[in-house]
Amino acid sequence: MGLFKKRIQEQNTLFVRIWKTIVVVFLAIYCISLLVPLIWMIFTSLKDEVSYTIDNFGFPKTMIFSNYSDVLTKYLYVEQNGFRYGLDVLFTNSLILSFGFATWGVANILFVAYVISRYNFIGKKFLYNLGLILMVLPIVGTLPATFKMYRIFGIYDNMLMLILTSSTAPFSGMWFLIFYNSFLTIPKDFTEAAEIDGAGYYRIMFQIVMPMIIPVAAVLYVLNFISNWNNYGVCLYWLPSYPNIPYGMYVFQMGATAGSGGAGMTLIMAGFTCVMLPTVLLYIASQKIMNSNFVVGGIKM
Amino acid sequence: MTQKLKNNLKKHLFVYSILIYPLIMFAVFWVGINFNSVIMAFQYYDKMGNVTGFAGFNNFIEFFKNLAAKSADITIRTGVINSIRTFCIGLIGYPISVIVAYCLYKKVLFYKVYRFIVMIPQIVSGFVLTLVFHKFVENALPSIMNVIFNLEDFPNLLGDARYTYGTSLFFSIWSGLAGTILLFTSSLNNIDVSIIESARLDGANFFQEMWFICVPLIGGIIGTGFITNISSLFTAEGPLVAFWEFGAPPEVMNIGYYFTQQVMRNKDNFTGYPMLAAMGLVFTAVTVPLVYLVKGIINKVVPEV
Incomplete structure (x- = not known):
């Protein structure tokens, strides 16, 4: 019996090893497949057009860093409605849109989650359940109606209006639930003590609870x-x-491909590298926050 | 007025002052748009978007005629088939992600390196990854195949009609896999160690631990992802806009992309919008019961979904 058990154990160990080897090989192939296009992008961005034409996937023999400045100063622009929008305009719009959408969107979810999680009021359960239903309610084909209404309300081609109307259901979605649960974990003692000290509802929200979240x-x-x-x-x-x-990058790469049969590939790839860089830097800079365990109200989550 | 009543009034004033704006936005841009979409399905529009008459069910009839037609408008039919096909084939990503995530959780060889690389698609923008993939497949891949495998006539996988759908499907699974692997790995890392240890003490082997302990414990995450996938059955566009803007070849068409393409191509001509709205209602009517049916089934196995 003991020998039989030992054999089964040995077979299991062998099977686990084979299994792990298969997964490791799969992971290695998958990871290489993820890296190859990006490495190709960086290699290509450092070549000149002639060396790219001769060898379109090898290591660059001489590195042409001027591709980056060329694409930013000469090629990254958009011609629309008779106007030419240069890099300065594209960058400003990118900043306003990213800042606007992120700030407005996060603030809306945060405030709504706060009141729903911490206060009892008429309609609280309805809103919470409605949010849950919306999360799995598959509405198909509202784009024509959205397009028509955005034109009627003057939202189409209006940056400020689009940002202000972007958060249509802040009481629904994964992030609402995360904030909702985070607010629930903050002990009521904190807010009750502030109330006794005479703090108003807004003060409690902005000065006591929000900093914890x-x-x-x-x-x-x-x-x-x-x-x-x-x-x-x-x-x-x-x-x-x-x-x-x-x-701008999307328009540039479409135009370059259509117009010159891929002749501007080194510049396109330099452009992609430039577009990618800010998000990579932001990600690296925010690593400490991203990887930290959230500490809410003295409780480690 | 008593102090208690005053406080209650103040509290309600505060709560509704926070909720008023989001509720108005919801009423106008969620309820309003959906209501408008339903109404639109029963109307005729002129080019400028003015209502020219009550259409009854004519828009629905037109849609079904297009769906059934063998030559008139095959893109809708191809779109339906491709949407369902993409969803079904995309399901293979789930078991692969679970197995890979479990092995990463079990710290297989070089697991830290793999975990870092798998994170790259989350750091690098999806937009850049999509377009670089497009350019890579069109330009570099044929040369690489020629040099490494001596395949001189390796086709352009996104330019040859025989391979375009398969390649765009591959891209969706390939780029989506990294996100689900990371999600499942982080969920597995949150499992209480004592549960795993007690299972080991009871003699659970590698596979039993995976199948009977880990998978059920992250079942909520897997189930939620699955339901989200079904609810986007007819809204998911895949990488088609990034690859081809609004001119994707008909063989890669899916319903999500069809809506976008038709609306964006006809920005200044609203006559086709009512038929699209009718089409949206039909697909919503198909998807809603499907989502709730699957949710009900999953809930029996994993109650927390």
């Missing part, structure tokens, strides 16, 4: 900012007169 909010803010920084769709669909950097 900053680490969680900062993570959402960084992710939201990065996602909006990379969002070319918002200009493609809704803000044709306010092009941002990703949209």
Whole structure:
């Protein structure tokens, strides 16, 4: 019996080893496949057009760093409605859009989650349940109606209006639930003590509770900012007169491909590297926040 | 007025002062837009977007005619088939992600290196990754295949109609896998160590630990992801806009992209919008019961979904 058990154990160990080897090989192939296009992008961005034509995937023999300055100063622009929007305009629009959408979106979710989680009022349960339903309610094909209403309300091609109306259901979604649960974990003693000391509702919210939730909010803010920084769709669909950097890059690579059969590939890749850089830097800079365990109200989450 | 009543009034004033703006936004831009979409499905529009008459069910009839037509508008039919096909094939990502995440959790060889690389698509913008993939497949891949495998006539996988759908599907699974692996790995890392240890003491082996302990404990996350995927069955566009803007070849068409393409191509001509709204209602009517049916089934296994 003991021998039989030992054999089964040995077989299991062998099977686990084979299994792990298969997964490791799969992971290695997958990781290489993720790296290769990005390495190719950086190599290509450092080549000149002639060496790219001769060898379009090898290591650059001489590194041409001027591709980066060339693409930023000469090629990254958008011509729309008779106007030419240069890099300065694209950068400003990118900043305003990322900052605006991230700030407005996070603030809305944060405030709504705060009142729903910490106060009893008429309609509280309804709002919470409605949020849960909306999360899995698959509404298909509202784009025509959205497009029509955005034109009627003057939101189409209006940056400020689009930002102000972007948060349509802040009581729904994963981040609402995260904030909701985070607020619930903050002991009521904190706010009750402030109330006894005469603090008003706004003061309690902004000076007592919100500072405790900053680490969680900062993570959402960084992710939201990065996602909006990379969002070319918002200009493609809704803000044709306010092009941002990703949209400029999108237009540039489309035009370069259509016009010259890939002749501008080194510049396109230099452009991609430049577009990618701010988000990578922001991610690295915010690593401490992103990887930290959130501490809310003295409780480690 | 008593002090208690005053305080209660103040509290309600505070709560509704916070909620008023989000509620107005919800009423106008969620309820209003959806209501408008339903109404639109039963109307005729002129080019400028003015209502020209009551259409009854004609927009729905037109949509079904297009769906059934063999030659008139095959893009809708291809879109439906591709949306369902993409969803079904995309399901293979779940078991792969769970297995890989479990092995990373079990600290396989070089697990730290893999975890870092898998994080790259989350750091690098999705937009850059999509476009670099596009350029790489079109320009570098044929040369690489020629040099390494001596394949001189390696096709342009995103330019040859035989491979475009497969390549865009591959991209969706390939780029999405990293996110689910990371999500499942971090969920596994949150499992209480004592549960794993007691399972080991009871003699659970590598696979039993995975199947009977870890998978059920992260079942909520897996189930939620699955339901979210079903609810986006007819809204997911994939990488088509990034690859081809609004001119994707018909063989890669899906319903999410079809809506975007039709609206963006007809920004100044609203006549086709009512048919699109009718189409949206039909797909919503199909997806809503499906989502709740699947949610009900999953809830029986994993109650926390």
